[in-house]
Amino acid sequence: MSQPVTDLPSRLLLSLTPWRNAARWHIAFSGGLDSTVLLHLLAHLAKNHSLPALNALHIHHGLQVAADAWPEHCQSVCDELGVPLQVIRVQVQPGASLERAAREARYNAFTAVIQANELLLSAQHRDDQAETLLFRLMRGAGVRGLSGMPRQRTLGRGHLFRPLLDVTRAELEAYAAEHQLCWIDDPSNQDRQFSRNYLRHQVLPVMIERWPQAVTTMARSAAHLGEAEGLLDELAQIDLASARTVSDFDWLGVPSLELAALAELSAARQRNALSHWLAALTRLPDTDHWSGWEDLRDAAPDARPVWRLAQGQLHRAGGRIWWLAGRWLRPANDAVAWHDPSQPLVLPDNGMLSCRGQIPDGPLQIRYRQGGEVMAVGDRGHRDLKRLLNERRVPGFVRGRLPLLYRGAQLLGVANLRDLSGSEQDGWHLHWAPLSEDQGLS
Incomplete structure (x- = not known):
């Protein structure tokens, strides 16, 4: 049973109580019915209650005249x-799903605007939740998808909150x-070629005619799944x-997990743990694509399997799986002269190098492995670099x-590797600080 429309302001204020100390409330304002009601409610509540500063955000996709x-x-x-209103124009990337591309462009814009301790308020309601459940079911x-839209989640440096998820479309219309x-009626909302519009206009009305409480019960199911x-x-x-065990290569700053600890779990728990871990790194694979995980997990010990995902790759090495993206997926090839080894050397797209202790005589140069080095x-004489790297399980x-x-054609040292990164006798050590993820490796 829907609650009276007159209760809407008090219900909204109650749901927003935990966020009253935010620095600012941004309202995602499309100009449509839902966001117009939300903006009107908040503006009038602000007249009688101490609320954070309000700011409306309108995303202009430029998809229709x-x-x-x-x-x-x-x-x-x-x-x-x-x-106050802020209009943000975005470029929607072409793709298989215009709906998804527009949503990604919209939320990328929101993420860029929302600062720490700020809140984005979005006007999705109970009917939207039911549509989301049906859409994802199809x-x-x-479980994650069928739990529907979360009431709250992090968004960039701030948070996203949907205060109207318990409110029906009928209540907003009333x-x-x-x-x-007055609000905008988006013509595209009538286009049945879009899946959500088809569900809204063709499927849900039939369901509600047979089961009047369908929207409420589906929202309840989404809450259970949440x-x-x-x-x-x-x-x-x-x-x-x-x-998440300690690795000899934690200094790389590359996300990794111990394979044996994952392999001991049931297949379902493996997928659950990896989905949770990967969610912060890439778009999750669909069901069929999970065979890539099995291939990586079960490959022969001497194999070098790779599982390619949307935003990067999973590699297996040294009894661990490693998440690689950006520059880690291509080798560094450019040699760099080191004219002043007393100063750190910035390597193109590859972090920083420094020499600690007594600096070797020059002229010096930094190169990268090509094979055959x-x-x-020490007293072991000359050794193939490949064998030395294998011994250290690099x-x-x-x-x-x-x-x-x-120095000339002579290989003097390999950064960061024990017994190879310098000379105890001559008193120097080569230290490499790779680019961190924040510096553009993901």
């Missing part, structure tokens, strides 16, 4: 309510009529804790980026 007039409409609404989603609000997802997340944290190692993906210190 009619949309060019929407920023002006949004500005007039905001002017009337006394809420796509074969698992509020808009009572307050004589609780199940929380339990699966807790299980994933337990399983990942045993796989030989190095003098992961294959690192070998093409390890800085090699040369």
Whole structure:
């Protein structure tokens, strides 16, 4: 049973209580019915309650001619309510799904705007949640997908909150009529070729005619699945804790997990733990693509399997799996002269190199492995570099980026590797600080 429209302001204020100390509330304002009601509610609540500063954000996708007039409409609404408006124009990348591409462009824009301790308020409601559940069910989603839209989540440096998920579309329409609000009717919302519109106009009305409480019960199912997802997340944290062991190559700053700890789990727990871990790194694979994990996990010990995902790759080396993206996926090839070894050397796309202790005589040069290198190692004489790297179990993906210190044709040292990175007798040591993830490796 829907609650009276007159309760909407108090219900909204109650749901926003935990966020009253935020620095600013941004409202995702499309100009449509839902966001217009949300903006109107917040603007009027701000007159009688101490709320954070309000700011409306309108994303202009530029996908249809009619949309060019929407920023002006949004500005007039905001002017009337006394809420500042920020219009952001985005470029929607072409792809198989226009809906997905527009959503990604929109949320990328929101992420760029939202600062620490700020909140983005979005106006999705209970009917939207039911549509989301049906849409994802048709796509074969698992528990995470079928839990629907979360009420809150992190967004960039701030948070996203959906305060109207317990409110029906009918309640919003009644509020808009009572307050004589004007809003934009997006023509594309009637286009049945878009899956969500088809569900909204063709499927849900038939279901509601047969089961009047369908929207409410589907939202309840999404909440149950959300609780199940929380339990699966807790299980994933337990399983990942045993796989986040110390590695000799932690200094690389590359995310990695111990393979043996994962392999001891059931297949379902492996997928659950990896999904949780990968979610922060890449778009998750669909069900069929998970065979790539099995191939990587079960490959022969001397193999170098790779599982290619949307934003990077998983490699297996040294009894671990490693997440590689960006520059880690290509070797560094450019030789660099080191004219002043007393100063750190910035390597193109490969971090920084420094020499500690007594500096070797020059002229010196930094090169990268090409194959066939030989190095003098103490009383062991000359040894193939490949064999030396194998002895130290250096992961294959690192070998093409390890800085090699040369004097003429002589290989003097390999950065960061024990017994190879310098000379105890001559008192020097070569230290390499790879680019961190924050510096552009993912």
